Amino acid sequence: MNVSLVIYLASIVDSIIFTAGLITAIGGIVCCVFIALYLCSKLAGDSFFYSSTSEDERNSIIRLFRKIKNYSMAIVIVALLIAIFVPNSKSIGAMYILPKIINNEDVKKVSDNLLELAVQWTDKQLEVPTQQRDQNETNKN
16 A cells, blocks of 8 residues: 555544544434434324324325434444544554564664663663672771
């Protein structure tokens, strides 16, 4: 995959996840409203509608409630899956960039040199207190 495409996708993926979460929240509210309207229209029957509403109009309104409820539920499920399963930019960086850095030979050489330098510094720091302790013990005697 093209490196610039991966960098671009990694930079916008957090916005995509946020948008999917927002769609999930708004779609969930819409879905709940239309489930309530659908249930009220089914349970209340004729008292839910105006008395001048014909049976065909009532059925078309109930079908409309059901369609909106079903579409909003589908959108909520898809947006929720996107919000959950799409990795954020930090995860993409860890999956794509870290292996390239770790497997780079120049980085390995630098890390070996730094490790050797750290060991030498630690040894030097440990020798100084040992020498001071030995001198203090000889001065006490």
